[in-house]
Amino acid sequence: MKDLKSQASRSTTPGKGGLTPEIQSRIGHQLRAMYDDVVRQGVPDRFAELIKKLDAPGATPHVENEGGSNDNNNGRD
Amino acid sequence: MPLTDSLRNDILAAVPSLRAFAISLSGNADRADDLVQETLLRALANIDSFQPGSNLPAWLFTILRNLFRSDYRKRRREVEDAEGNYAKTLKTQPSQNAHLEFEEFRTALDKLPQDQREALILVGASGFSYEDAASICGCAVGTIKSRVNRARSKLAALLYVDGAEDFGPDETVRAVIGGSGG
Numbered sequence: 442m443k444d445l446k447s448q449a450s451r452s453t454t455p456g457k458g459g460l461t462p463e464i465q466s467r468i469g470h471q472l473r474a475m476y477d478d479v480v481r482q483g484v485p486d487r488f489a490e491l492i493k494k495l496d497a498p499g500a501t502p503h504v505e506n507e508g509g510s511n512d513n514n515n516g517r518d
Numbered sequence: 519m520p521l522t523d524s525l526r527n528d529i530l531a532a533v534p535s536l537r538a539f540a541i542s543l544s545g546n547a548d549r550a551d552d553l554v555q556e557t558l559l560r561a562l563a564n565i566d567s568f569q570p571g572s573n574l575p576a577w578l579f580t581i582l583r584n585l586f587r588s589d590y591r592k593r594r595r596e597v598e599d600a601e602g603n604y605a606k607t608l609k610t611q612p613s614q615n616a617h618l619e620f621e622e623f624r625t626a627l628d629k630l631p632q633d634q635r636e637a638l639i640l641v642g643a644s645g646f647s648y649e650d651a652a653s654i655c656g657c658a659v660g661t662i663k664s665r666v667n668r669a670r671s672k673l674a675a676l677l678y679v680d681g682a683e684d685f686g687p688d689e690t691v692r693a694v695i696g697g698s699g700g
Contacts, residue, residue, distance in 0.1 A: 464674045469642055471623045476643035479538035485551070488533050488558060492526055495562050 521565050525574075529561065532575050535644060536582055542639045543586050545628050553589070557582040573650060580654045583636060626676040630669050637665035638673075 536557060540550035560581050561568075568577055627635060633655075640651040641662065648666075652659045 460670055460674055464678055465670060467678075468670055468673050471619075472627075472638065472643045475620065475623065475627075476538045476542055476639070479541050480534040482534065482537070484530055484533045485537075487551075488554065489530065491555065491558060492530055492562075495521075 521562065525565070525568075528574050529558065529578070532578050533558075535575065536578055539579060539639060539644055540582060540586070542627070542643065543583075543636060545624065553582055553586055556585055560585070576646065576650045576654055579640070579644070579646075583654055587632075622677060623673075626673050629676060630672055634665045634669035634672065637662050638669035641666050 533554065536554050537550060540553040540557075541547055544550050544553065557578060561578055568574070630638070636655060637651060640646045640654060641648060646654065648659050648662050652662045655662065
């Protein structure tokens with residue numbers, strides 16, 4: 442484990458751009474570790490409060506639509 | 519559809535992964551939370567356009583992704599303190615080794631073209647299907663697959679094979695034969 446690089450490169454197939462299953466799983470593992478670390482932090486208060494406030498009857502503030510036309514731009518760029 | 523309690527709870531439940539997506543994309547915790555906030559405001563302002571029964575996380579991720587991309591165009595020349603800022607968001611202080619490994623990974627991830635990075639994160643970390651990822655990114659399923667594959671290959675080259683990108687066939691063979699090569 443202390444020498445990830447040489448361990449991993451030994452099992453690559455150089456020149457073919459091929460990924461060994463070992464390297465694929467190592468990348469997947471690191472990616473999820475990074476991601477899940479944030480997921481585990483849960484919902485910060487600021488967002489819980491934001492959603493609660495917006496939900497209060499009659500309290501829905503006017504969200505400025507500076508872009509206007511951008512608002513329905515879902516799925517397209 | 520109107521903002522019901524259950525819809526509100528579903529939106530809340532999506533916040534942790536929206537943050538993770540935003541941080542993975544931007545590499546900057548403060549900016550990521552601004553993106554999430556903007557996403558929630560947009561989503562709530564446009565809640566009428568959400569189709570009941572459709573994929574709420576995918577809808578929210580689409581909004582965030584589009585915001586990030588328009589924001590990115592404005593900011594692309596700004597210098598960012600990606601690693602330093604991200605490290606602050608970590609709850610537990612990783613051990614020295616793990617931390618170095620993490621920074622290496624983060625740096626490599628930031629070197630990917632944006633299209634590839636977002637595809638890899640959506641499929642490899644958020645757990646979306648190729649189909650959902652394609653709809654979030656507004657492209658074909660095959661395009662997503664090839665972006666994910668290219669992202670993996672590039673990460674492997676950056677992380678696990680030193681300088682592999684610069685290798686022509688000759689150098690590759692030499693490196694394999696010569697081991698540590700000098």
